[in-house]
Amino acid sequence: MRPQSLPKTHNCGAICRLIVNTETTTPIRLVLADDHPIVLEGLAQLLSIEPGFEVIARASDGDQALDLVRSSRPDVLVLDIRMPGKDGLDVLREMRTEHLPTRVVVLTAVEDDAAVEAIRLGAHGVVSKDIAPKQLLACVRAVHAGGRWFEKDDAFCAIEKFVDADWGRHEIRNTLTPREVDVARMVASGLHTKAVADRLSISEGTAKLHLHHVYEKLKVDGRVGLIRYMLGRGLA
Numbered sequence: 001m002r003p004q005s006l007p008k009t010h011n012c013g014a015i016c017r018l019i020v021n022t023e024t025t026t027p028i029r030l031v032l033a034d035d036h037p038i039v040l041e042g043l044a045q046l047l048s049i050e051p052g053f054e055v056i057a058r059a060s061d062g063d064q065a066l067d068l069v070r071s072s073r074p075d076v077l078v079l080d081i082r083m084p085g086k087d088g089l090d091v092l093r094e095m096r097t098e099h100l101p102t103r104v105v106v107l108t109a110v111e112d113d114a115a116v117e118a119i120r121l122g123a124h125g126v127v128s129k130d131i132a133p134k135q136l137l138a139c140v141r142a143v144h145a146g147g148r149w150f151e152k153d154d155a156f157c158a159i160e161k162f163v164d165a166d167w168g169r170h171e172i173r174n175t176l177t178p179r180e181v182d183v184a185r186m187v188a189s190g191l192h193t194k195a196v197a198d199r200l201s202i203s204e205g206t207a208k209l210h211l212h213h214v215y216e217k218l219k220v221d222g223r224v225g226l227i228r229y230m231l232g233r234g235l236a
């Protein structure tokens with residue numbers, strides 16, 4: 001299922017999306033996972049001295065990370081995507097299979113293609129390892145609050161658009177019938193109702209009925225509203 005709907009910003013200059021106030025009265029409980037001792041120690045020091053954070057455990061590989069998430073149920077897992085043996089993607093796959101509720105911030109290189117797969121597997125934030133400390137703190141707060149965070153970088157903007165489209169496809173397929181999806185896509189691409197009917201080998205009246213159902217289910221106002229809806233989700 002798609003996570004709770006978030007306020008969207010289509011300007012890639014924005015670095016995060018939030019759905020609630022990120023201030024909290026109880027510490028955010030964290031597990032940190034990285035196979036580089038210096039990086040792991042640095043993360044622990046940064047997050048331990050900052051008010052509002054509590055590092056409850058550290059892991060140097062994927063198996064340890066999974067065991068700690070299962071036993072400690074932290075609020076947020078800060079996870080290195082590249083580790084020997086079971087890497088960050090393996091951890092995300094198992095967390096998804098086991099429906100573990102911990103939210104995940106993935107640490108990666110900006111050019112790492114695995115970042116896209118990490119988000120598809122459920123990561124809520126993706127940041128590069130050279131991110132400024134204040135930005136990492138803000139990212140963890142945002143993810144804990146229920147938001148998604150991608151860095152202000154062209155590569156991550158591309159990831160965000162890809163994920164929006166992926167979630168958009170999931171959303172629309174859970175809302176419309178397969179035939180209504182076909183009609184919505186064709187109308188959003190600029191086809192008139194008769195052309196849609198011809199392509200689908202149905203009557204124009206049936207095509208109009210499908211389109212009426214699309215408008216109702218998606219709560220859009222006519223063709224212009226449908227086009228905006230589809231474009232906004234990368235579906236047109």
